[in-house]
Amino acid sequence: MQKFLLAVDGLSTWVGKVCAWSVVVLTLLISWEVFSRYALNKPHGWVLDAQIMLYGVLFMMAGAYTLAKNGHVRGDVLYGFFRPRTQAAIDLVLYVVFFLPGIIAMTWAGWTFANESLAIREQTFNADPLPIYPFKFVVPVAGAALLLQGLVEIVRCVLCLREGQWPRREEDVEEVDVEKLKEMVHVKDKDIEDLDQLITRKGGQP
Secondary structure, eight states, X not given: OHHHHHHHHHHHHXXXXXXXXXXXXXXXXXXXXXXXXXXXXXXOTTHHHHHHHHHHHHHHHHHHHHHHTTOSOOOHHHHTTSOHHHHHHHHHHHIXXXXXXXXXXXXXXXXXXXXXXXXXXXXXXXXXXXXXXXXXXXXXXXXXHXXXXXXXXHHHHHHHHHHSSOOOOOOOOOOOOHHHHHHHXXXXXXXXXXXXXXXXXXXXXX
């Protein structure tokens, strides 16, 4: 079971990292359009629509990745003090009552809208139209990925309720651990205090 959970985590991570490259494409596109508009006096009407679509891909496809890393917003002020079984019980109720209905509805509706857009070959409304239907298929794909990852999180809740501790997750980029950073560079709290006092005595001048 643990291998299956980590495999889905790995899939969500891979999808998120692949779609994250849209940031690079978006940056290059904007830079090129600024140069073309102001240096060459040759703007392009389709670029704004392309920017919106690329940002939409990044935003939508990051959902499953963020859920796999347990990074979505949560009221940790109280949640963090609960025992793992209590946390799992709360998460399980929220997943079943709110998450599953919402994501299933989004995926179903997104698939319907995408097919309707494909049927009429929907395009943007400007001088240089772009096809919209490929972008609209991102909605059901993102919903399906998020739904799969959500089912894995529900399994994790059940396992935590049974075993009393959360199953491990695949490690990825984490926030900076200040204490570990100080250990790595051999800096002690006393060194920082001495440096603060020295700066204070010199009136804030280095």
